[in-house]
Amino acid sequence: MLRIFLAFVLLVLPVHAEEVVLGLSSDKVAITATFEGSDILIFGAVKREAPIAEAPLDVIITVAGPSLPVTVRRKDRRLGIWVNTEMVELDAAPSFYAVATTGPLDKVLSNTEDLRHRVSIGRAIRSVGAATMAEDAQRFTDALIRIRRDKSAYQMREGDVAFDEQTLFRTSISLPANLTEGIYQTRIFLTREGRVVSQLNTSIDVRKVGLERWLFSLSREQPILYGLMSLAIAIAAGWMASAAFQALRRG
Numbered sequence: 001m002l003r004i005f006l007a008f009v010l011l012v013l014p015v016h017a018e019e020v021v022l023g024l025s026s027d028k029v030a031i032t033a034t035f036e037g038s039d040i041l042i043f044g045a046v047k048r049e050a051p052i053a054e055a056p057l058d059v060i061i062t063v064a065g066p067s068l069p070v071t072v073r074r075k076d077r078r079l080g081i082w083v084n085t086e087m088v089e090l091d092a093a094p095s096f097y098a099v100a101t102t103g104p105l106d107k108v109l110s111n112t113e114d115l116r117h118r119v120s121i122g123r124a125i126r127s128v129g130a131a132t133m134a135e136d137a138q139r140f141t142d143a144l145i146r147i148r149r150d151k152s153a154y155q156m157r158e159g160d161v162a163f164d165e166q167t168l169f170r171t172s173i174s175l176p177a178n179l180t181e182g183i184y185q186t187r188i189f190l191t192r193e194g195r196v197v198s199q200l201n202t203s204i205d206v207r208k209v210g211l212e213r214w215l216f217s218l219s220r221e222q223p224i225l226y227g228l229m230s231l232a233i234a235i236a237a238g239w240m241a242s243a244a245f246q247a248l249r250r251g
Helices: 002-012 111-117 137-150 210-221 223-250
Strands: 018-024 028-031 038-048 057-064 067-078 081-094 097-101 154-157 162-164 168-175 182-192 195-208
Touching: 018 182, 018 195, 038 057, 038 182, 057 162, 057 168, 067 137, 081 137, 097 168, 111 182, 111 195, 137 154, 154 168
Parallel strands: 028 195, 097 154
Antiparallel strands: 018 038, 038 168, 057 097, 057 182, 067 081, 162 168, 182 195
16 A cells, blocks of 8 residues: 555656756845946756756746836826826836846747746736726836836846756846845746746845945934935035135135
């Protein structure tokens, strides 16, 4: 009876013949007053317990910043003035999202798997209740994607993952200067013929440090003191500018 049970377990449990072994050039990003962006090198290898299959593997890498609700508004011209006419509230949209692949996304990942794992940019955005707010709610989502793509906050990097000998892979993800603090979830998918055969998740910690961190904490924990300090700095800056102007006039 025990032998039958063990045989049944071996048949039911999946055999992972190929798995991802991952590396990051850095798992932390420090935002300082002079931060102008950063490049994160993501690399790894495929660990195998069986010979390489005939059908080739592909690699998909995604990096997602913290997800937050977003309100998207449409403006129309009324009586010569641009005014907000409609709005849609998206449930959650990543503040940053990048997808890097070894080939065209629609070739390396099936639509079913994309729906299941929410890999493409459009499916990384959750907009369950948007359809009740506007007839063409998808256009609001498309507008958000277009705006954030222009700011490099959303990136689709098809063909940017180098995959050597079906074993070693690497790519570089560019993080823009205006990053949102938080944990950036990183996912690596191995796919074959559009189907996910292995997945690995890790994270990158993005935090303000130094003076930036102190000012951010002060504004959240002691807003009155932060406001008074900002007012004092503004008054001092105005006085110094006035004094410099007077000195120039006398000179």
